[in-house]
Amino acid sequence: MPNYKIHQNPVRNEWLEKIAALENVKDATAFLQDFRMKYTTPLRTSYELDVDYLFIEAKAEERLSLLKVAAFSNEDLLSMATTGETAADVAQAWMPKLESEKCKFTGERIHMEFRQLYKPPVLPVNVFLKIDSYLGSRLMELRNSNYYDCSLDELREQRGVKVLMLGDAA
Amino acid sequence: MALSAATKAATDALSINRAPTSVNPQEVHRWLQSFNWDFAQNRTKYPTKYHMANDTKEQFKLIAKEYARMESVKDERQFGTLLDGLTRLGAGNRMHPRWGETMKVASNFLEVGEYNAIAASAMLWDSATAAEQKNGYLAQVLDEIRHTHQCGFVNYYYAKHYHDPAGHNDARRTRAIGPLWKGMKRVFADGFISGDAVECSINLQLVGEACFTNPLIVAITEWASANGDEITPTVFLSIETDELRHMANGYQTVVSIANDPAAQKYLNTDLNNAFWTQQKYFTPVLGMLFEYGSKYKVEPWVKTWNRWVYEDWGGIWIGRLAKYGVQSPPSLRDAKKDAYWAHHDLFLLAYALWPTGFFRLSLPDEEDMEWFEANYPGWDAHYGKILREWKALGCEDPKSGFLPIQWLAENGHQVYVDRVSQVPFCPSLAKSSVTTRIHEYNGQKHSFSDEWGERMWLTEPERYECQSIFEQYGGRELSDVIVEGHGLRSDEETLIAQPHVRADKLWTIDDIKRANCVFADPLSAL
Ligand SMILES: [Fe+2]
Numbered sequence A: 001m002p003n004y005k006i007h008q009n010p011v012r013n014e015w016l017e018k019i020a021a022l023e024n025v026k027d028a029t030a031f032l033q034d035f036r037m038k039y040t041t042p043l044r045t046s047y048e049l050d051v052d053y054l055f056i057e058a059k060a061e062e063r064l065s066l067l068k069v070a071a072f073s074n075e076d077l078l079s080m081a082t083t084g085e086t087a088a089d090v091a092q093a094w095m096p097k098l099e100s101e102k103c104k105f106t107g108e109r110i111h112m113e114f115r116q117l118y119k120p121p122v123l124p125v126n127v128f129l130k131i132d133s134y135l136g137s138r139l140m141e142l143r144n145s146n147y148y149d150c151s152l153d154e155l156r157e158q159r160g161v162k163v164l165m166l167g168d169a170a
Numbered sequence B: 001m002a003l004s005a006a007t008k009a010a011t012d013a014l015s016i017n018r019a020p021t022s023v024n025p026q027e028v029h030r031w032l033q034s035f036n037w038d039f040a041q042n043r044t045k046y047p048t049k050y051h052m053a054n055d056t057k058e059q060f061k062l063i064a065k066e067y068a069r070m071e072s073v074k075d076e077r078q079f080g081t082l083l084d085g086l087t088r089l090g091a092g093n094r095m096h097p098r099w100g101e102t103m104k105v106a107s108n109f110l111e112v113g114e115y116n117a118i119a120a121s122a123m124l125w126d127s128a129t130a131a132e133q134k135n136g137y138l139a140q141v142l143d144e145i146r147h148t149h150q151c152g153f154v155n156y157y158y159a160k161h162y163h164d165p166a167g168h169n170d171a172r173r174t175r176a177i178g179p180l181w182k183g184m185k186r187v188f189a190d191g192f193i194s195g196d197a198v199e200c201s202i203n204l205q206l207v208g209e210a211c212f213t214n215p216l217i218v219a220i221t222e223w224a225s226a227n228g229d230e231i232t233p234t235v236f237l238s239i240e241t242d243e244l245r246h247m248a249n250g251y252q253t254v255v256s257i258a259n260d261p262a263a264q265k266y267l268n269t270d271l272n273n274a275f276w277t278q279q280k281y282f283t284p285v286l287g288m289l290f291e292y293g294s295k296y297k298v299e300p301w302v303k304t305w306n307r308w309v310y311e312d313w314g315g316i317w318i319g320r321l322a323k324y325g326v327q328s329p330p331s332l333r334d335a336k337k338d339a340y341w342a343h344h345d346l347f348l349l350a351y352a353l354w355p356t357g358f359f360r361l362s363l364p365d366e367e368d369m370e371w372f373e374a375n376y377p378g379w380d381a382h383y384g385k386i387l388r389e390w391k392a393l394g395c396e397d398p399k400s401g402f403l404p405i406q407w408l409a410e411n412g413h414q415v416y417v418d419r420v421s422q423v424p425f426c427p428s429l430a431k432s433s434v435t436t437r438i439h440e441y442n443g444q445k446h447s448f449s450d451e452w453g454e455r456m457w458l459t460e461p462e463r464y465e466c467q468s469i470f471e472q473y474g475g476r477e478l479s480d481v482i483v484e485g486h487g488l489r490s491d492e493e494t495l496i497a498q499p500h501v502r503a504d505k506l507w508t509i510d511d512i513k514r515a516n517c518v519f520a521d522p523l524s525a526l
């Protein structure tokens, strides 16, 4: 449990220092992608930063944005990812991934990974939203089809949760 | 991009007269006739499972001619009444103090709903393809901006005229300390603006506006009047006059997707989830604000609920949509059970956590207790007994150092927070149909209090990641949390929140500190 203040605390300060040390687009991109894989979305590998991750992520995004604006031409700001890929290539690589996907769990993994890797400022907003709303629409179709077909028991098993307590719930 | 005919007409008019002092009615007419959105192809940035049809009709061109005039008359009437007539009468200070406290919460929270409704109807503007349907949503954007100002103005007015301004004056920063805030964000923010655009329309227009604005904005004016408050009806009824068009927008959303095969697959699921989302918070919170936040009672909340939610909305309104395949949501039956006890359950927890509020809460007196027992038989033996015990232990008196949240912990009454709705629940004290479910997933523990919410989380867990107040404050001492959240009055000692509405015996931050109340997350103990 985080026994410290919400807005100013040692954990945030420690991460702010790491973020301030990022000097170029390449390092800041790698840092942000790595941070998101470890500490964001239900796929994260650690909940250690549960009450601070959004703040830290926002600050890392801010840093990358500034580095990117300094380094990129106006044209590149609209068409390049900070990974060095063109935004169009990223769209071409990711949009087909959910096209024929039938499994909602694989689908959500693809969508979450896309967000962990490419949420702005990694991708320009214009391209990110195009891909994200496409993947999101496809995922919602998978998840919302036959919504009530499985019992809660079956759903818990599919999701892979460990049931710790079922009070008077059937 | 080609100029639209409307923009061209406006540009031409301006080039003839650079600084027009009046507008020719013919020009207005011409402008409105040509009003359109010139998209070669609609390109929305929001995801949806549905396809909104291209030929949906809407009456905006008719109302647009009257719109600005109508709204300005309403504003003049409202602000004129408040700033002249009601100020002279001292109306801002004439309501029962309990009700003055209720409005700290009600108006400020509704402001958040209105603010998000701006974004939600703008998102629907972006998602719709039919020009006329876009216009309907656009008019709503304008309305919701007006409503946001109106709600903010209620708190501002009270801050100037009500005898206890603390809370009215700075709710925007202090509201986030306690547990009511996060649940409100779930219904009034996430519910309106996250996920499928059509699902958002269902949350906002089909459920929020068509179902809950009746109790939220209309019934509240009856309770306000009964408790001496002339301010709230003046403003809220003015808001409500716009809502009919918003409900019509929700109706048009459904009409626009009625022929889409996707509607058959998804619409009733989205409606059921939206209804459950909205009712899970509003059923207990509105009931609590009305019955416990007033001295003079209008009617039992369960009666209001049955009339507006169950019969009027679930029966008549949804019935009108039956021809488009819309069914009454199955969760309505479970909600009906909750409308009896859920707000009493919530009051126990809200009162137990009173120091985290930005308003004063008070215990029911003997007369109130009689009313509760008469209208909710069985109330006294359960809730009445606990509240009397807290009173006897000195919960109102700062000298006692007694905090009911500590009493709950000492007596083994564990308080959890439902991950999906963020509404707190106490399984061992709840009389409503709470059913505890606690899961561990990928190293994180989650608690839930009903099957509909659990299913929503199991299906889309990334939508429900909000930390509970116990996860957020775990290990911290209560006075420290209050100070960080700006929960003190301008003397920097006295709490904004109080467990009574008297003028004396006010709790200070030192009284809280002496109680040494430390937050613990019940999930981490499992
Ligand atoms: Fe509104």
Ligand SMILES: [Fe+2]
Pocket: B117, B144, B209, B242, B243, B246
């Ligand atoms: Fe509205």
